[in-house]
Amino acid sequence: MAILQVSVIAIITLLGILSSTSQSLRFELQSGHTKCISEDIKSNSMTVGKYSIVNPHEGQPLPESHKLTARVTSSYGNSYHYADHVGSGQFAFTAAEAGDYMVCFWAADHKPEVTLTVDFDWKTGVAAKDWTNVAKKGSIDLMELELKKMHDTVISIQEEMYYLREREEEMQELNRATSSRMGWFSFLSLLICLSVAGLQVWHLKTFFQKKKLI
Helix, strand or coil: CHHHHHHHHHHHHHHHHHHCEEEEEEEEEECCCEEEEEEEECCCCEEEEEEEECCCCCCCCCCCCCCEEEEEECCCCCEEEEEEEECEEEEEEECCCCEEEEEEEEECCCCCCCEEEEEEEEEEHHHHCCHHHHHHHHCCCHHHHHHHHHHHHHHHHHHHHHHHHHHHHHHHHHHHHHHHHHHHHHHHHHHHHHHHHHHHHHHHHHHHHHCCCC
16 A cells, blocks of 8 residues: 555656646845746636745844735736735636736835845646645545545646647647748749749830830
8 A cells, every 4th residue: 555655646746747837936136126927827727826025134024125016917918916015925816818927026116225035936737726625625535635636637737738739739720821821922922023024024125126126
């Protein structure tokens, strides 16, 4: 049983890497500047994120200068999260449309300039699911929980494959349309060149005939 559990966990880890995205990073943000992070998310995929400013003086309140504004938007311009002048925050939503989603952080301008250190964690897909609550609500044991993770991960991979296949078909259709247009453009260019050459020959022949050179 122990060997089986280890195998299940190993498979889940591998599938999780392929099927979901998790970004956990720390970056610096100067006052008066903006930093944006984007992620390609497919439709109906859940995503969660949380961010917080590292307190430069541990044990004391966060300085007023160490606040930021955060906004999450889709590639279509829809806003999914907005927080102004905060030290930390979090967001969670299900993507209504596929595309690039962007999280932008902006720090208010200060004199003298201050540097904010921000911890940011962003998860999408299966990684965004709270498996601890699933286990508590369902009262299931470890093996059942791991199997449920595997099931959801496989479903996520299948949806990702369908999504990539649709994108591939769209790209192939675009390539065919572009090739067809380029073919017509080449044909029209050749036709115009031959027409211009014919007109030049006719003009020169007419000119020489009027001058009685031929």
